[in-house]
Amino acid sequence: MPDPTPPAVEAIALERRFGPVAALRGVTLAVGAGEVVLLLGPNGAGKSTLLRCLAGLARPTRGTVRVGGVDLARDPSARGVIGMLSHAAMVYDDLTPRENLRFAAALHEIQDPAERIDAALRAASLEEHADRPVRGFSRGMLQRLALARATLHAPDVLLLDEPFTGLDARATEALRGRVADERQRGRVQICVTHDPAELWGVATRVVVLVAGRVVHDAPRAESLDAFRAMYSELVA
Amino acid sequence: MSTWKPALAIAAKDLTIEWRNRTALLTATVFAILVLLIFVFARDPGVIALPVLAPAVLWVALALASLVALNRAFLLEREHAALDGILLSPAPRAALFWGKWLANLCFVLVVQAVAFPLWILFFNVPPSGALVLVAGVAILTAIGFTAVGTVLAAMAVRTRFAELLLPVLLLPFMLPPVFFAAQLTTRLLAGRPADELWGWIRLLSLYDVVFLAVATLLFPVVVEE
Numbered sequence: 332m333p334d335p336t337p338p339a340v341e342a343i344a345l346e347r348r349f350g351p352v353a354a355l356r357g358v359t360l361a362v363g364a365g366e367v368v369l370l371l372g373p374n375g376a377g378k379s380t381l382l383r384c385l386a387g388l389a390r391p392t393r394g395t396v397r398v399g400g401v402d403l404a405r406d407p408s409a410r411g412v413i414g415m416l417s418h419a420a421m422v423y424d425d426l427t428p429r430e431n432l433r434f435a436a437a438l439h440e441i442q443d444p445a446e447r448i449d450a451a452l453r454a455a456s457l458e459e460h461a462d463r464p465v466r467g468f469s470r471g472m473l474q475r476l477a478l479a480r481a482t483l484h485a486p487d488v489l490l491l492d493e494p495f496t497g498l499d500a501r502a503t504e505a506l507r508g509r510v511a512d513e514r515q516r517g518r519v520q521i522c523v524t525h526d527p528a529e530l531w532g533v534a535t536r537v538v539v540l541v542a543g544r545v546v547h548d549a550p551r552a553e554s555l556d557a558f559r560a561m562y563s564e565l566v567a
Numbered sequence: 568m569s570t571w572k573p574a575l576a577i578a579a580k581d582l583t584i585e586w587r588n589r590t591a592l593l594t595a596t597v598f599a600i601l602v603l604l605i606f607v608f609a610r611d612p613g614v615i616a617l618p619v620l621a622p623a624v625l626w627v628a629l630a631l632a633s634l635v636a637l638n639r640a641f642l643l644e645r646e647h648a649a650l651d652g653i654l655l656s657p658a659p660r661a662a663l664f665w666g667k668w669l670a671n672l673c674f675v676l677v678v679q680a681v682a683f684p685l686w687i688l689f690f691n692v693p694p695s696g697a698l699v700l701v702a703g704v705a706i707l708t709a710i711g712f713t714a715v716g717t718v719l720a721a722m723a724v725r726t727r728f729a730e731l732l733l734p735v736l737l738l739p740f741m742l743p744p745v746f747f748a749a750q751l752t753t754r755l756l757a758g759r760p761a762d763e764l765w766g767w768i769r770l771l772s773l774y775d776v777v778f779l780a781v782a783t784l785l786f787p788v789v790v791e792e
Contacts, residue, residue, distance in 0.1 A: 388654055389792040408568050411657030421652030423643065425584045437576035438656035440568065464587075473647070480652065 337400030338363050339519040340385055340488050345394035347380050347543075354380040355391070356543040364487075364517045367510060367533055369524060369551070372540035373566045378523040379417075381540065382490045385521065386415045398488060411439060414486030416494050420477035424466040428457050428476050431465065432483055439484040451479040454509075456502075470497030478506065482513075489513060491522040495529050507533065527562075531555050539565050570665060573658035577666025582673060584643055591639035592677060599632035599682035607689050621690040622752035626745045628682055629705065630712075633675045633741075634734050637716035640671050641724035650724075650790075660787035664717060668782070671713045671720075679705050697755040704755070704771070708748040711775040714782040715740040721789050740778075747771045 338361035347355040354377045362368055372378050383389035385396055387403045387410045395402055401409040422431045432451055436444035452461045455475040460468070465476065474497045482489065491510075495503050510520055511533045522530055527537070531551065539547035539562060546565050552558045585592055606624040607617070644650035653663055683702060686692065716737050723732040751767045 383792070386655055388651055407659070408657045410655060411568070413655065415651075415655055417648065417651065419648030419651065421649050421655075422647050423580070423584060423649055424646055425587045425643075426580070430580075430583070434576060434580050435652065435656075438573050438653060438658050440572060 336363075337397065339366075339399060340521070341395075341397040341400075342381070342385060343395045343397070345381070345384055345396065346392045347377070347384055347389060348392045353543055355384065355394075357394070358540070358543070358545055360538065360545065360548070362519050362521060362536075364519060365514055366519055366535045367514050367530065368519075368521045369527055369530055369534045369537045370521055370540065371524065371527060371537065371562065375542075376540040376566075377543040378540055379492055380543075382415070382417070382492050382521065382523055385488075386410070386413050386490050388415075411484070412487040413490065414481040414484065414488070415490040415492070416474075416478050416481045417492045418496070420465075420473040421480060422465055422473070422476055425464055427462050427464055428452060428455075428479070429461045431476065432480060435480045435483050441484055444483075447483060451483050455479040456505075471499055471502055474498055475502060478509075486518070488519045489521075491520060493523055493525070495524070495526075503529070527558065528555060541566055568657045568659060570659050570662045573656070573662040574665035574669065577653065577663060578669040578673070581640070581643070581667065581670035585639075585670075585674060591636060592674065595632045595635040595674075595678045596681045598635050599628045599678055600685055602628040602631055603682065603686055603689050617690045618692065618756070621686070621692055622749050622756060624690065625683075625686050625701075625752060626708075626749045628686065629679055629708075630738075630741050630745050632678050632682060633709070633712065633716070634737060636674045636678055637671055637713065637720050637737065638730055638733050639674075640667055640717060640720045642729065645724060645729075654790065660790055661783055663790065664721075664783055664786035667721070668714055668717045668779075671717055672709060675709045675713055676706065679709065692756065695758075697758065700755050701752050704748050704751045704768075707768070707771050707775065708744045711744050711771070711778045712737075712741050714775070714779045718782045718786050718789055721786065744771060744774050747774070 340362045342358050342360045345355050345358040358381060370378050380389060384391050387407060398409045398412060403409050429448060432448045433444065436448065441447060452458050455478065457476060494506060498506060507530065510530060513520055514533060524530065534551045537549060537551050538545060603624060606620060610620055719736045720733055723729040723736060726732055747767050747770045751764060754763050
């Protein structure tokens with residue numbers, strides 16, 4: 332009997348072109364609840380483009396993105412279950428962290444968001460800076476605020492694009508713990524990274540993109556060293 | 568997902584940011600004042616009387632100052648890719664348009680509110696009830712061209728030369744409402760009868776309705792990557 336639960340995120344024959352350049356060439360990927368997918372590949376492989384297509388930020392040239400079984404192109408409100416942490420923090424310098432989160436809560440129509448905002452600020456260790464403008468924040472503080480913003484609405488699907496950029500050792504460990512917690516809660520997490528060691532322990536699956544194509548899609552191997560050897564051959 | 572709640576949140580956010588730094592507001596207001604002054608000093612007093620020039624100058628100053636105001640609408644979304652944060656939310660794309668339009672309209676009206684009394688002062692416009700009606704024309708004019716400006720600013724912001732591109736794109740669309748408004752202002756200040764005004768008011772209103780509708784329909788396509 333077929334499984335009635337659709338994958339949490341599904342990319343079907345996804346293509347994305349920028350003029351003559353094909354960034355994605357027929358990517359098909361289905362990720363189920365509780366999976367932590369490491370998305371690896373060399374520069375220009377299409378990793379960030381794939382995340383942007385999955386988030387509904389970029390429209391695929393061909394193919395379909397489904398979130399919880401819903402076609403994102405037909406029902407954009409499905410974006411409500413997606414959270415994304417990208418290279419940029421997606422916050423406003425002239426607003427405080429609290430105001431930035433309040434704005435995000437309003438966009439997601441979160442009812443009585445004050446408590447949730449306080450909790451998010453605590454989790455990001457930004458309580459002391461909650462009411463001063465973001466301008467002047469360090470890269471690490473911005474990244475923590477960006478993560479708080481991305482997860483404020485408790486998304487089922489979390490897309491992480493180089494999430495460890497700019498984080499110090501303590502914040503890196505905290506984020507790793509956060510990913511493990513979210514996995515326990517059954518959230519889907521797809522993480523683009525250049526260093527698989529950052530999340531090797533909590534990842535469940537590894538996907539490698541090269542020149543816009545999936546060249547490897549398998550459960551995480553036990554040995555990172557063995558994977559590294561294989562990865563070098565894949566991207567060579 | 569409603570349209571108005573996120574739209575109001577976007578407008579409130581834009582106005583809060585503008586109120587905090589006031590850079591664009593001050594720039595646009597000073598710009599409007601400078602344009603008014605340039606016309607005062609550039610005219611030959613023996614050839615052109617100030618009241619004759621007044622209606623045209625008002626609309627040149629307001630149109631150009633509004634361009635400065637509209638330019639900032641999406642530039643503040645470029646920092647830290649904040650626009651992506653809005654586009655990631657389930658809020659309809661139309662909510663982004665209405666929120667931005669509302670903030671732009673408030674912004675342009677504030678610039679107009681500062682420039683208007685200075686125009687009266689610099690151009691010796693006699694105080695009369697007609698000035699209230701001219702202020703009404705200013706509001707009616709701003710509604711339409713801020714709608715077009717909001718869409719074009721969203722288009723221009725994705726380019727490298729957004730500040731330069733917006734005036735080139737927007738000025739042709741500003742010509743009709745500026746022309747209608749200048750005609751109305753001339754007739755109002757001359758105390759012409761109401762039947763001479765209705766045609767121009769209808770044209771301005773039609774411009775507003777058509778371009779608000781077109782902008783609402785086009786905007787979701789414009790912000791898609």
